Amino acid sequence: MIRTLGPNLSAPHLSANDPGFIAVHRAIGEIAAGRPVIIRDGLQAVLASPIDGGPILSGRMTLTAARAGYLGLEPAPTVVEAEPDRAVLSAIAMADAADVGRHMRAGSIANAASELAKMAERVPAMTLGSASSAPPGTLAAHAGDVLSFRHALAATQRPIASAPVPLAAGATANVTAFRNAIGGTVTAVVVGDIDRGALVRVHSACVTGDILGSLKCDCGAQLRLALGRICSEGGIVLYTAQEGRGIGLANKLRAYALQDKGLDTVDANIALGFHDDERDYAAAGNVLAQLGLSSIRLMTNNPTKAAGLATQGISVEPVPLIGPVTPDNERYLATKKTRSGHHL
Numbered sequence: 001m002i003r004t005l006g007p008n009l010s011a012p013h014l015s016a017n018d019p020g021f022i023a024v025h026r027a028i029g030e031i032a033a034g035r036p037v038i039i040r041d042g043l044q045a046v047l048a049s050p051i052d053g054g055p056i057l058s059g060r061m062t063l064t065a066a067r068a069g070y071l072g073l074e075p076a077p078t079v080v081e082a083e084p085d086r087a088v089l090s091a092i093a094m095a096d097a098a099d100v101g102r103h104m105r106a107g108s109i110a111n112a113a114s115e116l117a118k119m120a121e122r123v124p125a126m127t128l129g130s131a132s133s134a135p136p137g138t139l140a141a142h143a144g145d146v147l148s149f150r151h152a153l154a155a156t157q158r159p160i161a162s163a164p165v166p167l168a169a170g171a172t173a174n175v176t177a178f179r180n181a182i183g184g185t186v187t188a189v190v191v192g193d194i195d196r197g198a199l200v201r202v203h204s205a206c207v208t209g210d211i212l213g214s215l216k217c218d219c220g221a222q223l224r225l226a227l228g229r230i231c232s233e234g235g236i237v238l239y240t241a242q243e244g245r246g247i248g249l250a251n252k253l254r255a256y257a258l259q260d261k262g263l264d265t266v267d268a269n270i271a272l273g274f275h276d277d278e279r280d281y282a283a284a285g286n287v288l289a290q291l292g293l294s295s296i297r298l299m300t301n302n303p304t305k306a307a308g309l310a311t312q313g314i315s316v317e318p319v320p321l322i323g324p325v326t327p328d329n330e331r332y333l334a335t336k337k338t339r340s341g342h343h344l
């Protein structure tokens, strides 16, 4: 049983109506579309553009601590200075080996640039240019607001619509779409009367496993097992939009390509500049609280997930959820056990 010390009371610095929050939301859209944005901090202002899709602004590019460490540099946020060439910079940002020349420790603007790229589901490496060269109308966001954004966003989940849905797993669920201030969803699938100690699965989206039936992971099998259990015993599946452990589908497919070259699932994430797991459980905790639950039996083998929900003020008793081991997912599951500490 994982017990909490109390709800997470640290107040977000931003609220969804603040101009700073709205500016970051728009900046994420710009980066997702491959357009540069200005990032300000105090009197400083820098133009930033994603290496995977945006224009190359110069040979200066941000790297996360994870990517810097992977390249053999000090594992700290870094700015490299290289030839202003897409192939050279892309190799430094995401190839499995690359030579880095001049580099220096990154400041808050470069950190915010990498964070914006992550939130736009791009590789977290941004080329940097002079803000004075930005075309009129270029969006600007403040570095501090970028770095506070996720925390503020998690508190904005609201139920939008509900309907009964008959499930192949054997019961009719009440399905509710929760939406946050920028449209991100958590889907709550509720069967039966929910009370203290309810059986809950907080499932991270996996298009390949859940929908396509990929055999590389155990996600689809776990989802079906969890739906089967709530249909027979009552409970909740929260389907959260955290594809690829929070890096997004395109980056997960990049990670798969690196895995085919020999990296395991943890190192593939790190090679792309991400943590091995980019998820947090603030949105899921927020939705569980709105469903009136402060104490749950959580179907998971992942101690980080149980601890993540506990920091949101939910008392968690983990319940194992073991899918079949197959030749295709054997290595993936072994890595989850030995490197990510899953109880398998």
Ligand SMILES: Nc1nc2c(ncn2[C@@H]2O[C@H](COP(=O)(O)OP(=O)(O)OP(=O)(O)O)[C@@H](O)[C@H]2O)c(=O)[nH]1
Pocket: 203, 204, 205, 206, 207, 217, 218, 219, 222, 242, 243, 244, 245, 246, 247, 252, 255, 256, 265, 269, 299, 300, 301, 302, 305, 321, 336, 342
């Ligand atoms: N980055 C990355 N994500 C993956 C990979 N395989 C599956 N995923 C994603 O991992 C998430 C599921 O995480 P898992 O670690 O399998 O399981 P978990 O949810 O942490 O743990 P359980 O609660 O025990 O299932 C989903 O978002 C999948 O899209 C992979 O090789 N790389």
